[in-house]
Amino acid sequence: MKKVFAFLILCMALALARILLMVLAVALLLALVHAFVTRPRETLVFLGTLILSSLAVAQPIAFIGGVVMVVLAALLTSRLKRSERRRLAPNR
Numbered sequence: 001m002k003k004v005f006a007f008l009i010l011c012m013a014l015a016l017a018r019i020l021l022m023v024l025a026v027a028l029l030l031a032l033v034h035a036f037v038t039r040p041r042e043t044l045v046f047l048g049t050l051i052l053s054s055l056a057v058a059q060p061i062a063f064i065g066g067v068v069m070v071v072l073a074a075l076l077t078s079r080l081k082r083s084e085r086r087r088l089a090p091n092r
Helices: 002-038 040-058 060-088
Strands: none
Touching: 002 040, 040 060
């Protein structure tokens, strides 16, 4: 009977740990939503950094591809803005 009670206590402890982890996850999600509402740019930079660092650890080839895509997007955006400024600027 002692083994049964020990098993039930262990099950209750694991269930309590699971509930606490779920509460922590919900609290972190709410904190992320609050950060996104108050400071969207910094939050997006944080999420991008988090995603890229997890890719670098898990799959280095995907990380290299992600960095290349971000650099290409930045270059294309800067060139489009520059060409738009030239087109809108008056000729002197």
